[in-house]
Amino acid sequence: MSVLKALRHDVPASIVVFLIAIPLSLGIAAASGAPLMAGLIAAVVGGVVVGLLGGAPLQVSGPAAGLTVIVAGTIAQYGFAATAAIVALAGGVQILLGLARLGRAALALSPAVVHGMLAGIGLVIALSQVHVLLGGDAQSDAGQNLRDLPAQIAGSHGHSTLLGLLTIGVLLLWPRLVKTSLLPAALAAVVIATGAAAVMGSDAKRVDLPDSPLAEIMLPRWPDAGPGQIAVAVLTIALVASIESLLSAVAVDRMHDGPRADLNRELVAQGAANTTSGLLGGLPVTGVIVRSSTNVAAGARTRNSAILHGLWIALFVLLCAPLLETIPMAALAAVLVVVGLRLISLAQIRTYARHRELPTYVVTAVGVVATDLLTGVALGLAAAVLMMLWRLVRCEIRVVPGGAGEWTVTISGTLAFVGSGRVARALAGIPEGGTVAVHLHLDYLDHGAFQVIQDWQEAYEKSGGTVTVRETHDGWFQRATNGRLGAGKTAPPRRFGSWSQWQDRDRQRRDAMEAGIREFERSVAPLVRPHLAGLARDGQQPEQLFITCADSRLVPNLITTSGPGDLFCLRNVGNIVPPYSSADDSVGAGIEFAVNVLKVSTITVCGHSGCGAVQALMKGVTTMDGALGSWLRRSGTDFAGCDGEEHCVTANVAQQLINLRTYPVVREAEAAGRLTLTGLYFDLAEARMYTVDPARRVREPIPVEA
The missing domain is CATH 3.40.1050.10 (Carbonic anhydrase)
Structure with a gap:
């Protein structure tokens, strides 16, 4: 694609992304307790540096809502100048991770934990910024913000509340009324609220930028803390920023047909941007899905769009700073409330509910809100591991009585020693002297569980009963009987063949359709039943x-x-x-x-x-x-x-x-x-x-x- 042809698409797209980035960058800086210039610096650096070096050409980087809670806590503990130094060091860690080709490793983290973390962060942001929207001040932690919220709502409200509610109304209604992407909802909401504030002659608090932006850049200073504390802060920002950037890059790949992302290169670029942003007194930078998806939807074809959006922000700050100072802080707080709540995705909640991973998502989100980000993520990881172990050792046991003393026992899934107690209780409930068919649909069987079934079989047959054990996956119980158990958790694939093939092999000539249905209900139905039940429920x-x-x-x-x-x-x-x-x-x-x-x-x-x-x-x-x-x-x-x-x-x-x-x-x-x-x-x-x-x-x- 020629440069001129690409620019025909990239220039308009860069303008659309620039218009979104301005209010978001200011709002994220305000929510973090950082100088507003820090958000704009991060937006410029994210656009230009990552745009030039990144491995995901259509991804747009800048200050992200997902890091707001971490940055706010770091600033409260060390001050902004020291936080800038921590951001620069975090960028160095990201560069090392990228050079070590660990970009893919970050994606091994459970998506339920990542999205639960973002949901918790979104709720923390919304709880803090709703106080600003109502004319008050945000508190230092989510618990305090939640406790003070009823009093804040019941208190007197001035122009700030009206402007904030107006901003939220425009944000929600604008996409339904205006279909062009050239006028993004965030920009329209802030412009309308600013105009309303001017018409009312409102005394609501406004954006406050330095008279000489370049002269007021706050340079980094080494934190006044021990090496251990600094290392924790650096690694926290580096890892969260990396994961968010890489997840965003993967998501953006699904939105276009261009070159796929090089995640290791993208990680190095994100590190270079964070080091640069920190040294210039900016917030940490990540790839952000809102701006990136807008970039793709607006028709961007190359990395030039991301680079140009950063340059437009720089020019606007240098030449039009007085315009930014007319924006009410309540309008920016309202934008952050909506952005924060949108991090709690109902579609993702439904997905995790279908896949039975909702407990991991909820534990992570509640942990982030109730404690802090690292503790919340640790709780989420623990929940994910417990859910995984529960699935690994879980088996389904069905005991179905038939006529004339016949019983059918079906055991499906993974059968390890921890589940052998359930199996023993189920088998013990079968009356003596019957004819029992045990169907095993197992992807793993350990010796302890095998011993339980074998001991019961011997005792049942001694009491006058008959037991037949049949396996769909042809191996686990038979290998254990022959003393060859333990070859690994890999079962042979299910057989496939026409009616004549498998009936000939079994030396059984029956009505083909009837025999096939019976074989399905015996061998296949237990394996596909959970999936079919989900389809029956969800459509x-x-x-x-x-x-x-x-x-x-x-x-x-x-x-x-x-x-x-x-x-x-x-x-x-x-x-x-x-x-x-x-x-x-x-x-x-x-x-x-x-x-x-x-x-x-x-x-x-x-x-x-x-x-x-x-x-x-x-x-x-x-x-x-x-x-x-x-x-x-x-x-x-x-x-x-x-x-x-x-x-x-x-x-x-x-x-x-x-x-x-x-x-x-x-x-x-x-x-x-x-x-x-x-x-x-x-x-x-x-x-x-x-x-x-x-x-x-x-x-x-x-x-x-x-």
Whole structure:
């Protein structure tokens, strides 16, 4: 991409990000108890230094709300000049971490802990800044802010409260009323509140900047503390800033199709920015998702947008500082209240509830609010470890009585000695003299638990009963019986085969469908039941509409390694999509439901080798009678120039992609960037998938990773 072409997109995007960064930088500095210039310095340094050196070109860096609590505590303990020195040292630690190529290691931290930490920080910010919004002063800790809040609300309120509430109202309503990204809500809210303050002649407290910004820069000073205290402060800022920056970089990668982030390079760049910011008397710098997502949404193409946004801030501070001094502090506090509360994401809470990680999230958030950041994160990590251990040793036990003294015992999951007591109690409850089938669906079995089952089996059989032990994963109990237990927690994959294959192997010839259902309920249902129960509760949210042939040899979930809830499938003879003008109601309804209701992001048309429908079309079906001939004629595929069956199948897939675009819902979603159309070709003999280039009507192999 040429520089001039890129700048056509990057310059407007940089202006949008600059307009957001100004109020946020001032508000974060105020909430941290730092000089307001420190927030602006960090914004300039984050834009220019990280923009030049960073490994995530479209990420925008600057002062972040996630560090507000840490910085405020550090300033309260050591003073701002010493905090600036700590920030500079933290930058050095980040550089070392990046050079040691530990960028990926930071992502090993549980996301539930990270997001719980941010939620706790957001609540602490909101609790402190609501006091400023109501015309009071923020206290030193969240507990004191919470205790004083009722009195603050009940007290008398002046213009500050009106201006703060006006700012919040604009922040919430602006995105619904104004759709252009050139006028961000934060900027509009602060400008409107500032104008209202001027019209009212308000005496509310305003932004106070030095008359000569460059002359008033506060240089760093070595902290008056012991090496241990300094090291803790440095590592805290370095680690939290690193994690937040790297998580933001990963999130930004999902928003665009450009080069992926080099996390180690990004970490070095963040360190260089923090060292520079600290030496210049600025706040710590991190990659921030709000400004970064705005940058991508505004059309930025290269790192020039982030660099330019930093330069615009520098020019504005030097040339237009008096304009900033008209902004009421209550307006900035209101912006921080909204930003803080938005760190508590309801979508993330629902996600962690579905994945049963909500306790970790809640423990971290409450710990940060009730104690301090390090203690809260430590509590969250402890909760995450306990949850992991609980899952590792958890097994599901089901005892189902049958007729004539028959019992079925199903044990699924991980069976270690800590769960053997539950197993012993469940088995002891089975009456003597019966016929018991024990089905084991285990990914791990230790000797203690094995001994419990074996001892019970021997005792039960001595009392006149019969016990049969059968394993889905073919190994754990059998290996233990043969004295070979302990090969590791890796079970062989479940068998896959057609009805005839697995029935022949078992030497059982029964009604295929009935036998298959029974085998599913015995072997597979216990493994997939938790996942299916979640889908039954939460509904389906597939990512793909998968249109393929009804050929019995083609199994969509097998060839895409997908499972329940992943694919919304339409299958018919020849994977045909009739044009909208002659649409079949079944196909058209499926397409509209997938795009409008399920909001799928991709529609895939998949053909396959040996397709009988394509073979019929190649021979000509213009005179074929009946429903089959009528259906195949709707394909619309022109096979002129096709060289062999493979090329004809590929041409048919390409034509169905063209037919898809005749549907208004597809055209609208694709034009809005919400939908992608793709074509695939599956070779049955090779068991290999190919992509289809619809323009050239050729197939191309999908590279197989080593």
